[in-house]
Amino acid sequence: MEIYSSNYFIFVISSVFIFLLLPGKFQNLFLLLASYFFYISWDWRYAAALFILTVFNYGYAQFLEKNLAKKNPWILRAGVVVNITFWLVFLLGARAVELLNELLSQAGFSTIVFSLLLPLGFSYRVFESISYLVDIRLKLAKASKNFLDYATYMAYFPKLVSGPLERGRIFLPQLVKQAVVDDDQIKRSITLIILGLTRSIVLAGMLTVLIPRSIFIKPLDYSSTQIVFGLIIYGFYLYNQFAGYTDLMRGISGFFGIQLTRNFSTPFFSQNFSDFWRRWHISLSQWLRDYVFMPLSRSFLRRNPSRKNIPNLIIPPMVTMLVSGFWHGATLNLLLWGAINGGFILVENLLNLFVSTNPSGKVVLWRKLLGSLVVLSLALLAAIPFRLDLPTSKVYLYGIVKWNQWDLPDVRPWIVMGVSLLLDWFQFHSGDEFVFIKWSGWLKVSLVAITVAAMMVVYNLQLAPATFVYP
């Protein structure tokens, strides 16, 4: 069941209605069933893999809690290793079967007919499972005694496909807490849904249509100006697509009385890279900070608590970003993307050692703008290997470096990107994600009506087949 489809729309609407009509004791069970129904609609094997992961972690969490008194670190590590192994089997399985088949056919043997495919959103589930076990070990959370609740946490459909990555200790209590879907909650949910659809369907959709069609396939067919602008458009597309998706899911989740983590917070207004990662894919960044960066950094600082502990300035950010790259996909280009971003943070850490900060904390406007521009430009450059494989990344970068010609950019994507920045600016300036709720009623109704019409247009733009031209 595709997210942006009438089927999903019907599924969500009917789920919300049934959920709100059901007696309290059946509400979580219904959420679980609806979530598995949604997952099975993609592929029943995905649901089977998720169920196995759920059963294992539920059982292991009980075991871990019973053995909290024991100091043996391997009790936790074993659970984490099982989760990672399970993930790697799927993550690397498809490629491994492919390689094995090549070897088998070269040796004259018959090839293996099955392949392994990473279940949708599985990387999120594995990271959630790991944090769940770690939190229990660190006594930050208690193991869930209710399998139904735990299974709902793992399978909850609004976060199933692309997050946000939720911590058990924050999510699970919401499943037992009384909640009210009142006027304020509905306003927030509707705002998030409209904002999500505006970003993911209207803005990201328009950018998909307006980006030169084969710029990421044959970059050298385009001028350097187009290659640079193509990258900027891609950056805005990625942001609007992902941030819009998360907002949409958060809005839907609000109707089930569950608040999901905000995943993006005006990242293009970041002043530095550390700030950028506090604003971009927040749930993953925070997970990496808490479960990779901090433990590593703590271990370095235990040995040498100095501010100028160079290994501590280099290794934890680099490892954290490499893990982030690997989490996005086990490919060399994504590892490179991680390494480049790790490099940016590392350089920033080293610079901070030598550059004194303004004690008043006030930064002049031009410095803010310059900071945002530098961060955005470098983040976009790093996004080349995020979007393309290594050989094409090289060609793309060459296309920028050789700089063959200046030409006038197409103004239309800039209008779309301007709207995207304007939405961000309202939120950034007011410091309130829901600033739009305070706008006048007539303005809101007009904007919603225009959004609905724009969605119809852009949705169709994206679905249209290529023009048939009679030869």
Add this chain to the structure above:
Amino acid sequence: MNKAIIQIERRVNLQISGRFGLRLIITAVLILVFLLLCEMICRSPWVQHRIPFQAYGSNHIQFDYQIGTLKAYVDRNGAPDCFILGTSMPLRAINPAVLGEAYQELTGESLACYNFSVVGATISATTVFAEFLIQHYQPDLFIVGTNFLDFSEAREKADDSRFVDNSWFRYQLGRADLDGWLVEYSYAYRIVKLLSYGAYAGLDYQEVRKESIKWSEQLTMMGYGYEEKVYDVHERVRLEKNLSFLKDFGDFSLSRRNINGLDSLIRLAKQNQVQVVVVHMPYHQSLVEFLDDQGKPLPQKQSMHRLISELDVQLNSIALEQSCLLWRLPDSMQLSDESWLDRYHLNRTGSQAFSRWLAEKIASAVESGQLHAPNTE
């Protein structure tokens, strides 16, 4: 504090105040009013005069014109007796006006035909068109124009989704489809569909405009694709062109998908009491000479001729099995050199001769009892 109008005791409770509930309803109504206003504006003559054609979501402009022209034809004349189906070959070769006139001259009876050929459509997709035409217009006769060009490897692999998965078609065939319903009834939504046609070219509408102008000039009100240009049949076909043509045929095996498509089309027609005539579409002999630049035959020539013979056997077998008529222009009736638009499309001159011949064949088939007169109720 507003009093809650809905209060249900659950773990997660819904509590909407009356005032807020009313606001939600008013918002929904205002959005609906806005959309209706858009629809009214799009229906206005001012807007409609600026719309080149009604778009049905296929992004195939000739197809959209074909639908629009057919609707206009039916509004004017009622449903036609027969439909011509196929690709660009029958579109260019069969002129229903000439066919009707000749038939009337020969029999004294009228024959109202509409040419519903769609360029680039496969025979397999034509089955969907046939299903739609049967459901909506209950014709008496289908004339399916085809030849070996419809059964190449390229046609086997051709993507028909623009027709087969078209939401408007799905709706027309009785399936529940919101998108198809909107296309059918909303002028505004058809404009949205038209806007989507430029999406593939980054919202550049040059190609759409060009195609639109071409079909508005070439498609007659009976769906025939009119073209005056004359091809120089004596022009030597260059090796490069021959090789590119042959590439479409891959390993020279017949497209099973399209053979089966033709079979299902005839079966479907028969089930619905629609008679079917399959007509071999003519092509110029130079098309199958396959010479290199020195004038020597290419090695692929034999494979190609084998494919053509195999197709003949297959078509004969289908015609026999389904007891439908299969006609081919006799060798004795050569089309003049001025009849060709290119090596496998006829121009206006060629189509006149071909349409007359077809009318004669239909008249004689009716007379001999092989066909029931298509214009009788």
